[in-house]
Amino acid sequence: MRWSGVSMREVTGQTQSTIGRDRFPAGGLEFFTLLARLLRRPRRGDRRLPLIWLVRTDSPDLMAPLRRFLGQGPRRRVPHAKLDAEAPPGAGGVPALLRELHRQLSLEAFGAARLRFRHYPLADWLMHQSLSFGVDADDSRAALVRRLRDRRGPRTAEALPAGGDAVSIVSQVLLWLIRRAVPGVVFRAAVSGRVPVIGQHYRWFMRQQYLAPRQSVTFLGFAERLTAGWRDGEQPDQVNKLLLHAFLEDLRQAYRRRPWRPSDWRRTAYPVLLLDNVTPDNVGGALLRLIGDVRTETGRNDPLLVVASGALAPPELPEPHPLTDADEAYDEWAEALPEMRRLRRPAAWLVVLRPDDTDTGPPSRGGIRPFSAPEPPWWSRRFLPAALCLVLLASGGAWAGSRWGPGCHPSLTGGRVAVEVVGGECVGYSDSAAQVFNDDPGQQRLRTIQERIFAQNRAAEEVWQRSDRRRPFLTLVYLGTLTGNRTRADEESYVSEREELEGMATAQYALLKESAGADGAALLRIVVANGGRQMRYADRAVAMLAELARDDPTVLGVVGLVESRTSTARALRELNQVGLPVLAPTLSADRMDANSRLYLQISAPNVDQVEMVDAYARQVLKVDEAHVYYTTLEGSSLTEDLYVGTLVDGLRQRFGPRISRLDEWRTGQRLTTECGYPGLLFYAGRWSEFDGFLRALRECGDNPPRHLVADDSANRYMANPGLRAAAPGNLPVTYVSKAALATCEALRAAEGRRDDARASFLSWIQAGDLLDPPRCRPDTGQPVGERVSLAYDASMMMVRAVESLAARLHHADPRQRWEPTSVNPVGVHTEVLRQNAGQGYPGVAGLIRFTPDSGEPVDKRLALMRVEQVPDVATAPVEVFRCGAADRPAPVACGPA
Template identity: 45%
Template sequence: MGVGSGSGAAASGGGGATQGGGRPSGACSPRGTGYFLEWIGSLLRRPRRDRDLPLVWLGGEGATAVLDSLEKRLRTTDGRQVPHARADTGEPSGADGVRVLLDRVHELLSVRSFGAGHLGFRHYEVLRCLLGPWNGEGGGGGGRAEAAARLRSRRTPVQEGQAVDQGGLVGQIGAVWQLVWWLLRQGIPAALFQLAVSGRFPGIGRPYRWFMRQEYLVPRSSGGFLAFAGWILALERNGERREEIDKLLVHAFLQDLRRAYPRLSWRVRCWRRTVYPVVLVKGAGPGDAGERLLRLVGEVRCETGWWDPLLAVYARRRQPWNTGAPETSALVPVRPEEVGKGGGTARERGPGPGRPAADDTAWLLPVEISGMPAQDGGEDGGGPPVIAPGAPRWYTHRTFAAALCLALLVPLLGWSRQWLGGPDCLHRPFSGQVSVRSAGGECVGYSDSDAFRFNDEPGQEKLQRVQEKIFEQNRRARRGWEKSDRRRPYVTVVYLGTLTGRNTNDDEEAYAAERQELEGLAVAQYRGIKQPASAADVPLMHVVVANAGFQMRHAAPVIDMIADLARGGGEAPVIGVVGLVESRKSTFRALKRLNQEGIPAIAPTLSGEGMYQGSSLYLQIATPNRDQATMVAEYARSRGIRKARVYYTVGERSSREDDIYVSTLVEEVRKKVEGVEYVEDFMAKGLRREECGYPGMLFFAGRWSEFHDFLRGLATCEEQPRLLVADDSVNRYMANPSLRRSAPAGLPLVFASKAPLATCEALRSRAREGRDGRAAKFLQLVSTTLGDRPLETPRCTGPEGEAPEEPVGERVGLAHDSALLLLEAVESLTERVRVPGETWDPRLVGPVTVHTEVLRLNGERPFSGATGQIRFHRGGGEPMGRTISFLKVGDITDLDEPPREVFRCEGTGADGEIDCAALAAGTGGSQR
C-alpha cells in the first residue's frame, strides 16, 4: 500500500487527528480504547448535513481485539442496528481477493434490513453479473451477445431442474395462447430489456445510464451499454486493465450506498437511516485484499470527487506502518485517545466531495493500538456498551406517514364525493355535467346525462325512463344547436325536485308527480328540437335533473351545486330552476338560497300562502291555497252542506309548522268554510265512529302520502259520509294505480285539480274551437304515437267521445308551461338585443334578465299556455284568477272511469277574484 502524510485522513474523520513528531510508544490505555470506540459511534451517527468519512486503519498488537469489541458494540438486541458487515481476508489472497471480499460485504449488507429497510445494490449486481462465472449460451470471449445473455439471465433466471417442457405445453394449447405464452415468457421481457439498456426512456434502465456516465473505462466511446459491457468482458478475459475494472466495481458498490442515503424529501425511508454503514475487515498481512480494498476506495473517492456514506475499519496485528515505497514518507499513526482532537476541520485540512487529493492515502486515518486493551465492559459489567442508531426524526415514523396518508385521503374522499358521488352514488366521471353526493342515505345533486340517473329502486322504472328521454334529448338539442351554426339560443333549465326517500313497494310508483313534471319538461324540450335549424330565435333547452332528497331536506347543498353550475357559464347558461315540488319550510329556505344566487325559481304546483316572500325571483304557476279554500266553501254551499269536519296530515317526519301547504290551507278553510266543527290531525287522532254516515262534508286537507290510511279508516263504515272531498295533493294518489286498487271499493271522491284546462277533454275542446293554438300544439305533442316522440306513453289517444287510454296528468301541463314561460322570455330577449345572423352569445341572457323579461311580457299580455292564461300579481310571484276545479270519480278503485269535472272556479276580472259555478255534468244527486 502506498504511504503518505496522513494529514488529510485525520481531518476527514470530522475533527482531525493530532500528529506527533514520530511513532508513539507505550501501551494503549483502556481509557484510550474506550474513547476511540465512542468516537467511532459518534462518527457513525448521521448529522443533518452529511459528513466526510475516513478509512480507519488499526495497527498493532491490540488492533484485532479492538475490531472485535467494535463488532460487539454494533450487535444490538432490538430491531434497529447500525448496518455493518464483518469480513476476514485470511492469508494474503490473489488477484481476485478484492472481489471475493467485496462480494462477502455485499452479501452481508443486502440480506439483512437492520431495522431500516434493505440496502439495494442494483449497480454492483449488474457488474458482478457480467464478471461472474457463466455456463449459458452467448459464446466466449465477450461481446454484445454474451453481455445481453448474462444480463437477461439476471432479470429472468431459470434454475436447474425448473426448465419447462415447451413442446409438451405448446401441444396442449391453441395458437392464440401459444402467442400469448411466447409474449409473456420472451417477447415482452426482451422488449423491456432492450428499452432498459438503451437508456433513452426515463423510469427504466437507471443503472445502465449510470454506467455510461461514470468515468472509468471511457464508456461514452463504446456506442451503447451492451457494447460497453461486451468490452468489459473482453478485457476481463484477456486480463487487461484489471485494476480499473476493480475500481469500477468499488465505484458501483459505493454508488448503491449513495442511492440509499440521498437527501430527498420524498424518500422517507432514506431519512429513517440515522447511521452510516460500516465495514469491518480483519487483515492478514501486507498487500492483502483488505488493504487493497481500502486503497481502491480512497482512490475512487479522490478520482471521482463523489461523496459516499461508507465508514471502513481495517485491522492488522504487528505489522509495520511503512509498507513499501521508498519515495514516500511513512504514515504517522495516532493513539486512540488522540483521535478527533484538534487539527482543524475537514473543510480546512482534507479533501472531500469534489476536491482532488494529492495521493491515494488522503482518506486514510491510521490508529496505533500498542498492547492489548483491557476487557471492554459496561458500567454494570454486563457487556460492552452498544452503538445503536438514533431514533428517526418524528416526521419519518410510520405513524406520521399513516396520519399524513389519512390527511391526504380526506380531500381525496371529498373529491370522489364531489366528482364520483361517493360509494353510494357512483357514476361515470367526466361524462356530462354530473355532481352527486350521498346525504342521509340518498343521492342528491344533479345530472344531465346517462352517467347518473336518480332512483334505481324497483317500481320506479317510469321515473328512470323519463330521465333517459330527457338526457337523450339533451344530446339532440346540442346537435341541433351545432347544425344551426350555433345561431339558435341555447339555454339550461334545472329541474329541482324530490326523487328519492319515500318508502315504497316494489310495484308502487311513488314518484308519479315528479315523473309528470319531468314529462312536461320533456315536451317543452321536444317542442324546440322539432323546430327547423333556420328558426334562429327559437331556443333550444338543455335540462339538468336535480334531486334535493326527501321533502327537499337536502336542498341547501344541492342549490350550492346548482349555483356553481350557473357561475360556470358555458355555452348553455342556466336561466332558471323549475320544480320545488312541496310547500315546506325547507322549500322556503331553498327559495331564499336561490334568490341569493340570483336564480329564478318557477314552481308548477306550489300553492302554500306566502311562498313568494322567500324570493323576489319566484314565479308560481298554480293558484294559491286561498283560492282552493274559496272553491271548497263555494262547492259545499252549492251542495247545501252546512257543516264540515277537516282532517289534515303533514307527511312522514314532518310537522304542521314545517308544512306551509297544509298549515295555510287549513287556516284558509277554517276562515272561509261555514260550519267547520273541528280541525284535527288525522295521524294523531284517527277517525271517529260518527264519521260513518256523516251528513256534512269530510274534507281531507293533508298530504297524499297519508290519504290511503285515511281511506282505510272509512273502510269499516257500513254507511259512507255524504260528501268526501280532498285537496289537490290527492292528485298524486289518484295518479298511482297501485294505491287506488287497494282503496276501499265503491267509495266516491271529489278532489281538487289545479290544471282543469289541460285534461284531454278540455284540450280537445280548446283545440277544436280554434281559439287556443298553444292548447292544440300541446295536445299534438303529448298524443303523438310516432317513434320520435317526447313521451314514452302517448296521452289523449282515445277516439273523441270515448275515455282516453291515458290521462295527460295535470303536472305535465303545469311543468310544460313553467319551462315555456322562460323560453318565451329568452326568445323575446334574443329578438330584441341580437344582431340578425350573429351566432349565439350566452352573455346575452342571464337568470335575472330572463326573470325581468318574463314580468315585462306578462305586463303587456297574460301568458297563454297549455293550462290556460297566467297573469301575475304586480310586485309578487303569485298568479291571479287561475282556473281551478273539482274532479269526481264514483269509485276510487275504478281505473277505467276518468275523473269528470263537477265544479269550476276561474278569474273574472283584473282584481284576480274568482267566480265559481257547478257544472251540469256534476250537479244534483248525492255521492253516496
C-alpha cells in the same frame, strides 16, 4: 354440437391425454360438455352457477371420471375439492365439511396462484377459541384481543433500555414504537371498523346479516359470541350460514375482477366442489341447502360450482331430468332462477339429473379429454401492472377522496354531472345518462323520462351547432325530490316528479320540432337535480347549482321544488342569493314568494283553494258544517309542512265556527264517527296518508260520509292506479285539481275549437317518440297527468321570455350568433313579468298572470274533480266545480262546471 364456444369434440379426444376408455351412463358425454361450458369463465361478467345433483342409479358412477376430468389437465387445472358426505373428516357436520373444503382449495396445486381466504379462517378460528366462564367480562375481552393480535403476528417482548447515551436511547424508543406501539394502534383501529382501508374483513362481519351483528355494537363483541361456550345461545343454522357466507365471500373476492389488478383476470375457470354420497338428510344435503339459502337470502352470486352425487333425489323438485338432456335442464333452470329466487323456493339453485337406469353409453374412441383452464387474456400478464399502476393511482386517489358511491358518481365520459351521497341519497345534478337518479324498484318510468330528457339534450346541442349557434340556447334546472321514499317493488312513488319532468321534456320536444331555419326559436337543455327526500338536502344541491350557474351562462332558471316545506323555503332563499329565478309548477303554500324576489308560482295559492272549497260547500253541497282532518308526513309538523300548515290556517279563517271538528289524523286511527256524516268532510293532508285515510273509512261500509272532499295533494294518489285498487268501492271522492283544463277531454275540445296552444300540446303528448306511454290516444286512454301541463307552462314561459329578449338583441343583425352572456337570469325573470303583466300568458292549464309585487298568480284556474268509485281507474274524473280564469283576464265567478 356446440354451446357457448364448447364443442363435443373439445371434450372427447383422440390423444394420449385422455381420462381413459371408461363406460359412462347414457348422456355422460353431454354432461361433460355442459360441465366444460360452466367451468369456462366468461371474459365479461360472471354466470350464475347451479347446484348439480346427480341421482346415482345402477349405471356407472360419474364421480371417479369427474375427478380425473378436473384433475388431469395438462397445464392449468381447475381448482377443485372432493368430499364424502358419509364420512366427513372429524366431527362437527357442516363446519367440518367446510374446513376440509377450505384445506383442499387452499393448496397451491392447480397451476395458478392459490386461492386466499380471509373471512372464513377468522370465523373458524373464533369458533375454536374458548373464553373461561365466571371471569370478569373485561378480562375475557382482553384475552380475546390478545389472541386476535397474536394471530396477526406474535409480539416480541422488548423492554425500554435502562441506560445509554441519548442517541442510543432515542433509537431504542423508536424501535420499541415500531415493534410494539404502532402495531397495537393499527390493530385497534382495524377492529374498530371506523378507519377506511384497514380492517375491511372485520367490518364485513358487522355488515353481513347473520347472527344480528348490530346487537353486538363492535366487532369484538360479535367475536365473543362466536367463541366456544358463548356460541351455545345462538341458532346453529345461523352459525353455519355465517361460516358458509364467509367462505363464499372469500371466493367472491378471489374471483373479483378489478381493472387495477390484471392478476384477477387470470382466474379463467370456476372452482368445483365434488360432493359424493349425498342424501337429503345427511350433512351433504344440509350443505347444499345452506348454499342455496345463503345465495337467495344475501342476493349475491358466488363462483362455486357444486356437483353432488347421491342415491336419492331431493324431495323439493319434480322428476329429475335425464342426463342426456343436461344442457336443456340447465337452460330451463337459468331462465326460471330469477323468479325462483324472488319466491325464495328452497330448491331454487338445484339442477337434478338422472342417468338412464338401463343403458350406458359406449366408451368414446379416445376417452374424455381432461379439462384445462383457458389461457388468461394477454393484457393480464405480469408486464402490465407497473404501467397501469401510475394511471390508476392518480384516478383512485381522487375517487377515494370524494364522497361518491355506487350509482352516484361524476361522469367520466362527459356531461354536466355533480353528485355526492348525502344521508344515503344521491344529491346533485346531471344532464346526461351518465347519472340517472333513482334505481329503486318500481321507478322505471322516472328513469325513462330522465333518459329521454338527456337524449333530447344531445339533440338540442347538435341542432344548435348545426344552426351555427344562431338560435337562442338556454338551460333550465329541474330541482325536485327524486329519492328517499319508501316504496313497494310495484309502486310508483314519484308521480309528481315524473310528471313535471314529462312536462319539461314536452317543452323541449316542441322546440326541437321547430324548423331548422327558424333562427329565433330557442333550444332547451334540461339539467335534472335532486334535493333529497322532502328537499332535506336542497342546500347541498343549490350549492352545486350555484357553481354550475357561474360556469355556464346558459343556466337561466329553476323549475320544480315539488313540495312546500321549510326546507323548500330555505332553498328558495339560497337560489335568490345565487340570482336564479324559480318557476314552481305546483307549490301552493301561501306567501312562498316572500322567500325570493325571483320566485314565480304557476298554481293558485292555498287561499284560493280554500275559497273554492267554501263556495262549493255553499252553492252545490248546501252544507254549513265541516269536519277537517289534516296529516303531516313522518318526521314533519305543521310548522315544517308549509302546504298543510297554511291550508289549515286558511280553513280556520274562512270557515270559522262552521268547522265543528279539526283534528290531525294518524295512520291506524279509526274514523267510524264520520260514517253517514252529512256535512263537508275535508281531507287537508299529504297524498301519502290519503290511502290510509280511505282505508279507515272502509269501516263505514254502506254508510260512508256523504261529501268527502280532498285537497290538491290527493291528485298524486288519484294518479296511481296501484294504490287506488284497494280503496273502498262505494266511496265517491271530490278533489282539487290545478290542471282541469289540460285533461284529455278538455284538450280534445280545445282542439275542436282551434285553440292552437292546447292543440299543439295535445299533438306533442300523443307522439310516439316522447312520453312512455303516449297520452290521450283513443286506443289507450292514458290520462295526461296533473302536473305535465303545469311544468310545460312553466318551461315555455321561460323560453318565450328568452326568445323575446333574443329578438330585440338580434334586431340589427338577424344572422348574428347567440351569445349566452347577452342575457342573465334576473333579466329573464323581469321579461317574464313584463310579458304577463297585461293579458297574461295563455298556459295550457289556464291563464297565468302576475302582479308586479307578487309571485303568486292572479285568478288562476282551479277545479274540483269527482270520481264515483276510487278503484275505477278506467273512468275519467268529472269536473264538477271551478274557479278562476281559463283564457281571458276578466274576473270569473266560482260555479258548477
